[in-house]
Amino acid sequence: MAEALRVGIAGLGTVGASVARVLGDKAAELTRQCGRDIVVSAVSARDPKRDRGVDLGSAEWFDDAVKMAEKADIDVFVELIGGDEGPALASVKAALGAGRHVVTANKALLAKHGVQLAEIAEKKGVLLNYEAAVAGGIPVIKTMREAMAGNSVTRVFGILNGTCNYILTRMEAEGISFDACLKDAQRLGYAEADPTFDIEGHDTAHKLSILTSLAFGTKIAANDIYMEGISNISQADIRAAGDLGYRIKLLGVAQRTESGIEQRVHPTMVPTASVIAQVHGVTNAVAIETDILGELLLSGPGAGGNATASAVIGDIADIAKSRPGFQHGPVFGRPAKELKPYKKAQMRSHAGGYFIRLTVHDRIGVFAAIAKRMADNDISLESIVQHASGPETDAQKTVILVTHETTEAAVRKAVDGITKDGHLTDKPQVIRIERAG
Numbered sequence: 264m265a266e267a268l269r270v271g272i273a274g275l276g277t278v279g280a281s282v283a284r285v286l287g288d289k290a291a292e293l294t295r296q297c298g299r300d301i302v303v304s305a306v307s308a309r310d311p312k313r314d315r316g317v318d319l320g321s322a323e324w325f326d327d328a329v330k331m332a333e334k335a336d337i338d339v340f341v342e343l344i345g346g347d348e349g350p351a352l353a354s355v356k357a358a359l360g361a362g363r364h365v366v367t368a369n370k371a372l373l374a375k376h377g378v379q380l381a382e383i384a385e386k387k388g389v390l391l392n393y394e395a396a397v398a399g400g401i402p403v404i405k406t407m408r409e410a411m412a413g414n415s416v417t418r419v420f421g422i423l424n425g426t427c428n429y430i431l432t433r434m435e436a437e438g439i440s441f442d443a444c445l446k447d448a449q450r451l452g453y454a455e456a457d458p459t460f461d462i463e464g465h466d467t468a469h470k471l472s473i474l475t476s477l478a479f480g481t482k483i484a485a486n487d488i489y490m491e492g493i494s495n496i497s498q499a500d501i502r503a504a505g506d507l508g509y510r511i512k513l514l515g516v517a518q519r520t521e522s523g524i525e526q527r528v529h530p531t532m533v534p535t536a537s538v539i540a541q542v543h544g545v546t547n548a549v550a551i552e553t554d555i556l557g558e559l560l561l562s563g564p565g566a567g568g569n570a571t572a573s574a575v576i577g578d579i580a581d582i583a584k585s586r587p588g589f590q591h592g593p594v595f596g597r598p599a600k601e602l603k604p605y606k607k608a609q610m611r612s613h614a615g616g617y618f619i620r621l622t623v624h625d626r627i628g629v630f631a632a633i634a635k636r637m638a639d640n641d642i643s644l645e646s647i648v649q650h651a652s653g654p655e656t657d658a659q660k661t662v663i664l665v666t667h668e669t670t671e672a673a674v675r676k677a678v679d680g681i682t683k684d685g686h687l688t689d690k691p692q693v694i695r696i697e698r699a700g
């Protein structure tokens with residue numbers, strides 16, 4: 264049998280401790296699958312005294328993850344510290360520089376430094392595997408990078424943040440407010456004490472930037488993503504969506520258009536009958552549309568110790584199975600040096616249907632004035648109704664509009680016009696409608 268693969272794990276928190284535990288529990292099965300043993304021979308974390316509920320055997324302890332990456336007797340460095348700078352970046356660079364394979368679950372790191380790290384890995388002839396960085400346990404990276412060779416992707420979109428999907432699911436199922444759902448999510452451990460990163464879309468954007476690069480062969484451009492979170496989604500929106508045959512999801516969408524590549528993260532209305540609308544709670548899903556395959560949808564657990572460990576261990580097993588001297592495939596599906604500059608499509612040119620909810624003064628002529636602003640901007644309406652649900656009083660009414668395909672620029676201009684007309688009693692709500700099968 265080949266020599267054992269020696270693994271060093273940096274970070275023994277939720278994911279790291281699960282990886283160490285599963286590698287121990289499933290050692291015999293992994294040996295059968297990989298044709299060699301996989302042993303944890305080094306570990307690093309901040310607190311050497313903390314009980315992590317896992318037997319780390321005779322693994323050598325390192326206080327310093329960078330030192331472990333450089334000096335430990337390991338073949339694979341597994342980075343599970345987190346963060347886009349500091350010890351995560353320094354240790355991954357050190358490990359690649361020392362010619363060791365790297366496995367990481369760190370989307371923030373890859374969104375910021377992925378291309379640079381891929382260049383180092385490819386130059387050194389080692390693997391940089393990151394299945395767990397996008398949609399946790401769902402094998403989307405492998406699917407896009409390996410199983411879809413020859414396909415040209417036209418659009419990739421998904422529910423990439425379990426916290427947001429949990430909140431939107433409960434808001435719809437129980438009719439409770441965003442704030443109440445968020446508090447509950449925090450109590451149950453589904454949301455961080457500071458939830459901004461999740462609910463304002465940053466976490467989704469990091470993951471989307473990696474999928475975009477894989478889909479279109481472009482350099483990662485996380486800072487170019489248009490982003491809106493879910494904190495201004497109200498019960499009025501959820502109810503109106505339901506009445507119209509839609510469900511609201513926070514989607515990350517990357518799409519090739521005539522003017523460039525759109526990357527956007529925002530609350531989205533998807534048809535209630537679509538497959539992605541059936542993805543509830545903390546579950547994640549990724550839909551990939553290509554010229555040959557059509558649409559593929561993968562769904563499953565997007566976070567949590569065991570689900571994430573499953574993806575990390577899959578990456579380690581791939582390294583265990585790789586043959587010495589074998590030229591590894593490029594990190595983002597194309598050689599890092601050949602990744603094209605990202606050509607950004609402006610959000611104003613986004614084309615699609617729109618849901619617009621307006622709270623207006625209950626006055627004669629308001630309805631007609633709204634319809635005129637739409638017509639003036641060449642927006643064709645699928646429906647315009649004075650909606651029964653919503654924050655109505657004698658003095659105000661809710662008007663719900665659904666447009667046929669139009670542009671973001673036209674919608675913004677029309678809504679600005681309606682606002683200037685002085686008919687609104689509250690901020691207008693605009694939610695994009697996404698085509699989904």
Ligand SMILES: NC(=O)c1ccc[n+]([C@@H]2O[C@H](COP(=O)([O-])OP(=O)(O)OC[C@H]3O[C@@H](n4cnc5c(N)ncnc54)[C@H](OP(=O)(O)O)[C@@H]3O)[C@@H](O)[C@H]2O)c1
Pocket residue numbers: 273274275276277278279307308309310311313326327328342343344345346350368369370371395396399565566567568571
């Ligand atoms: N949790 C999930 O469900 C999930 C899902 C997908 C991806 N991820 C990604 O996986 C990574 C780890 O997440 P996590 O949830 O496991 O985080 P976590 O529970 O906060 O664990 C972080 C670990 O890193 C260690 N650490 C911090 N600074 C260190 C340093 N300078 N040197 C060595 N170790 C250090 C900590 O040590 P101490 O324990 O001693 O404090 C801790 O063990 C992140 O990149 C995250 O985005 C997580």
